[in-house]
Amino acid sequence: MNYEVTDGNIVITDRDDFNIEHILDCGQVFRYRKEGDEFTLCSKNENCLLKNENDCVIIKTNNVGYFVDYFDLDNDYSKIKRQLKEYPNMADAINYGHGIRLLNQDPLEMIISFIISANNNIPRIKGIIERMCTSLGENMGDYYAFPTLDALQGADVTFFKSIGAGYRAEYLVKVSKQLSTLDYEGIRSMDTATARRTLVGLMGVGNKVADCILLFAYKKTDLFPMDTWSKKIYAALGNEPTDNSTVMSKNLVAQYGELSGYAQQYLYYYYRQTSN
DNA sequence: TTCCAGGGATATA
């Protein structure tokens, strides 16, 4: 990745592997907003501002180190895309979403956010999360931090219903309690299967939500989250039809291996954006 | 009015 740090800002000098809208609109992140020709983004208790300038992307932040890691800037996406293009039916998706990067997000934020995402749509997910942050997160001046586990544990079912979480309100209360006895940072060192089993033990976390958490918080890429779109994609790729998500996921991981998580993001973004 | 959204929990056999 070609980037430099000047005047305390991160400057991306190669936009082919970094496209703000590709990154933000591919379904991995919920706390961002477009303001004119700029984008503001919150993660945990940090924030930044993204902006296209000439042929560069400028990332303004007071925590450069956090966002160099967050945006996965030391990972070579040109190489990943080259490898994935060797597969059939993949080149169009990669060319379309060429600037996608897999973000390294906060585990607690991903666990809570993707429990909310279940059987829900993205605009509504964003609204629920934002209302939760406004009520439970620390006021950082320009934005509200994502709530700490302590803050989440202080909220009840009535609160989560009041922000629109619906039937997931009870999951959020239960999972906040469960997390007090789970070393969710320790999941990072587990193999994918063990990590998935651990997460599925949480209330409101099934295989799909677990895979999203593993991919977006822990960079486990030997998985392929199966949602309603992935199931359509599975058929569109010409795979043998089945209605079993586990079978579909396993077959796809057998094809793409450690690149499965990346493949899923390019395919998800491409099919979702072009089928409207 | 019905369908759908980055699904999962629960009951049942």
Place this chain on the structure above:
DNA sequence: TATATCCATGGA
């Protein structure tokens, strides 16, 4: 282990 049903909410 596999299948059926239920679940809040809001936009299309």
